[in-house]
Amino acid sequence: MNVIDYLRQHIRTVPDWPSPGVQFRDITPLLQNPRVFRVLIDQFVHRYMAPDLRPDVVAGIDARGFILGAVIAYELNIGFVPIRKKGKLPFDTVAPRIRELLEKAAWAKAARDFVAELAASAEVTGVTLKAA
Numbered sequence: 431m432n433v434i435d436y437l438r439q440h441i442r443t444v445p446d447w448p449s450p451g452v453q454f455r456d457i458t459p460l461l462q463n464p465r466v467f468r469v470l471i472d473q474f475v476h477r478y479m480a481p482d483l484r485p486d487v488v489a490g491i492d493a494r495g496f497i498l499g500a501v502i503a504y505e506l507n508i509g510f511v512p513i514r515k516k517g518k519l520p521f522d523t524v525a526p527r528i529r530e531l532l533e534k535a536a537w538a539k540a541a542r543d544f545v546a547e548l549a550a551s552a553e554v555t556g557v558t559l560k561a562a
Contacts, residue, residue, distance in 0.1 A: 433473060440466050457494060474498070475505045487511050 440463065442456040460470050478484050487509040490499025496512055503510035 433469060437466070437470055437473070461497065471498070471501050471505060474502045478506060484508075489513055 437460065440457075440459040442459055444454040444456050446452060447454045460466055484506070485508060488499045488503035488506065489511040490496045491513045492515075499512075500510050
């Protein structure tokens with residue numbers, strides 16, 4: 431069995447949560463088993479060990495992104511940047527206009543200028559991920 435299939439076995443699907451029609455992907459089983467969690471983190475970390483692929487920081491989007499992103503950043507010995515909704519962090523933040531970023535594809539330039547791997551939450555939409 432390959433590593434991805436192994437990890438998928440430890441992701442639970444919860445139908446109709448938090449609302450009807452949503453298939454919530456629960457990663458709690460990945461976090462509860464230290465061996466499985468190590469395999470998961472190693473999959474991220476080993477991707478970026480080469481100097482030309484090494485990110486400057488890891489940016490994690492809310493909840494799961496904080497859990498995974500902080501550990502990945504630690505393992506890569508780089509910084510971690512939390513990404514949350516406006517008003518959810520107690521310090522000065524950067525709040526780009528998402529629509530403007532997407533319409534002008536400014537996020538692509540930002541990605542080239544500031545390399546960051548997103549450890550994204552399973553419930554994040556594509557729009558949020560692109561904006562981040």
